[in-house]
Amino acid sequence: MNQPPGSDAPRPKMEDIARIAGVSVSTVSRALAGSPRVTGETRARIEAAVRDTGYVVNQVAQGLRLQRSRQILVLLPTIANPFFAEIVQGIEEAAGAAGHAVLVGSTEGDPAREATLARQLQTGAVDGLVLLTGRIPEGVAANAPIVVISETIPGRNLPTIGIDNVAAAAEAVAHLRALGHSHIAHIAGPAGNVLTAQRIRGWRQALGDHPGGPPIHGDFTMASGEQAARTLLSRADRPSAIFCANDEMAIGAMKAIRAAGLTVPTDISVMGFDDIGFAAFTDPPLTTIRQPRRAFGQAAVAALLDPDDTPQKHRFPHELVLRASTAPPAAAQPIRRRTIHA
Amino acid sequence: MNQPPGSDAPRPKMEDIARIAGVSVSTVSRALAGSPRVTGETRARIEAAVRDTGYVVNQVAQGLRLQRSRQILVLLPTIANPFFAEIVQGIEEAAGAAGHAVLVGSTEGDPAREATLARQLQTGAVDGLVLLTGRIPEGVAANAPIVVISETIPGRNLPTIGIDNVAAAAEAVAHLRALGHSHIAHIAGPAGNVLTAQRIRGWRQALGDHPGGPPIHGDFTMASGEQAARTLLSRADRPSAIFCANDEMAIGAMKAIRAAGLTVPTDISVMGFDDIGFAAFTDPPLTTIRQPRRAFGQAAVAALLDPDDTPQKHRFPHELVLRASTAPPAAAQPIRRRTIHA
């Protein structure tokens, strides 16, 4: 972080460019800002000086003067989840195109860390906040520029980006029912967040009168999906299909199913949600609901940077991705026992 | 990004705190900096004012004055790869603990984007650079504070964090040989980077006189691994084991193997590299080499922030993780034919 003492020239500043080009700093500033009120000839001299020195404006000084940092902060539970990572890619693309940089904060679900990170907003280090955590951190100003992706935050009227989770979950379960499944369990996200509730609602809707039992809550990790599936498999009335609230839990569930000596989809169908890259490479490849993640990120940046920011709900289309982890139910477990004794 | 006009109070500045506490700004600054030369009583008044107003120092102004931003930039090929994502987590943890924020730049392998992002360094927006891309972007100052993770950059003597890739690759292949494999192919990373060359060297070393053929180059994606494996499977002398330069390519390879109607590890053993989270959830679970990613990130931050930054090579231990994707070779394909005719 520290320069080897005396080993190199200091960064040139605007003043240096001005001196070299034989003009004043204001002219340099204007030229760099692309102001029309500067002669082609002077501009040429300035540009030459910039090239020669390798000058770039000091964003910190510029930020102080302009009262904006050209930086966006993204708060998310964990960057290790590909679903979030791909949203971040979308954010980065769009932000970069708009001349903004992106800070990421992995909060690991820790409210204290969320608050600490969000403070960046108040310190002027950041122009806007993209929330993937589903809740507003402690202590952010009421008027702060915030946009919410994937989740929904009750109470505050914030621009929100996402799909119709109820409809998407219902569509997933409808697919399972169309296949002939009647006992469809649900491995849900952590209790207490809106997203979890929405997908549960969609599941219930599509379930109709059929049994599903209470949802089992996981935390969106593969390990939690595995654990939840174990619970499900140990029950007397084992489901013939499991709808998981994300792909990682579905991947965990498939592991548990294999471990129990059962086969997907022959014995049990499994569905995920999100369509992360790995979903196409599981065995069998995972049937799931695709969310347009890059588009989420891009829309978020647009909402944040757009002058007329009418808080709006951007609802993107989702897509049912049919792969091989779902199939009609086998003649079902009861039959095995019956064929022996009947 | 823009405040609803007139809807709210401006952020309090140090001057406001000074006025409220009845002291000068210098005293406030000192108090906030924890200087011992300030009375307990005045300090109390200042702290009260800070609490009441919700004041936080303006990092931009502070950065301008102090000539440092307390921000670190991480440049990586793609944040969607869990291997990189987990390194970023380590960086974030350590950076956060040291009061620094982290900017991430997904370069998607685009040199232009790398250069653009790296310019942040010159603009004063960033105090240091962590490189996961394996090459120095165009136009960064020769004396810039940089640390390299996982990769190695020839020519410049930079602090470098990683494992011994040659040894690790050799260990992987030795494991395969110990199992009894003699024809061990390698799906390598993109040609031209040091990491790729190192793992190829390790593979060759452990191969000894046994055939391996030339390595097939992928680009670390699952799709490229799948493609490479297809090529391998179509060859006359199909390998009995494939060592892949990362887990994602191994996952892709396993898909190709299944598609060919073969079984892992019965017909072909597959090894990965990295031990990303998904490696434990594939079917069969992937035997691989674990790299301590969080530790990488933490060490990088330490190297960047440490006053006595003697460019150093930090070599971390790797670990062979035995799972179920490797096994002794079956009596092998030749045998099938021979048993018929012999």
Add this chain to the structure above:
DNA sequence: TTGTACGCGTTATCAT
């Protein structure tokens, strides 16, 4: 079209 002067919010130096 170009230059001068001030302010953005903070910290460090020098007085007191």
Add this chain to the structure above:
DNA sequence: ATGATAACGCGTACAA
């Protein structure tokens, strides 16, 4: 122990 002041690098209103 505390206060006045300059400086960090830049953008802009105003003057020329």
